[in-house]
Amino acid sequence: MxxxxxxxxxxxxxxxxxxxxxxxxxxxxxxxxSIPALQRALREARQEAVLQMRAAGASHADVATELGITRSRAQGIAEGKSTAARKKATE
Known part of the structure; x- marks a missing residue:
């Protein structure tokens, strides 16, 4: 679990x-x-963790491998881009 x-x-x-x-x-x-505020806080915590990984020398590809996501998604997280924002932009 x-x-x-x-x-x-x-x-x-x-x-x-x-x-x-x-x-x-x-x-x-x-x-x-409370879910929207929780989602914002979780996105910020994840972004901060990814930025710490990057500051320690990890590439976007390294971050992606570690988190089981694509390199472009790792880069998007580091840049503060969310899936929700992308979905709204395409609607």
Whole structure:
């Protein structure tokens, strides 16, 4: 199980343990509303990690191999380009 899977399971278990349906629905709504901010923070954390790898001498190809992504995706992450932004531009 991955880091994300483990933490997601923990969050879902905590949510489903709320007995009162209204409280559970509010908590789920709060969590859903926080997703955009979470995604931004995760993108920034990933970009910072990639930039640290690059500063340590890794090429975009090295980063790509380490992360299991394409070289162009590694470069895009380093430059702060997101898949969401690319999708919006093509719509």
């Amino acid at each position: 991955s880091f994300a899977d483990d933490h997601t399971t923990h969050i879902i278990n905590a949510l489903t343990s709320i007995n009162d349906p209204a409280s559970r629905a509010r908590a789920a709504g709060d969590m859903l509303n």
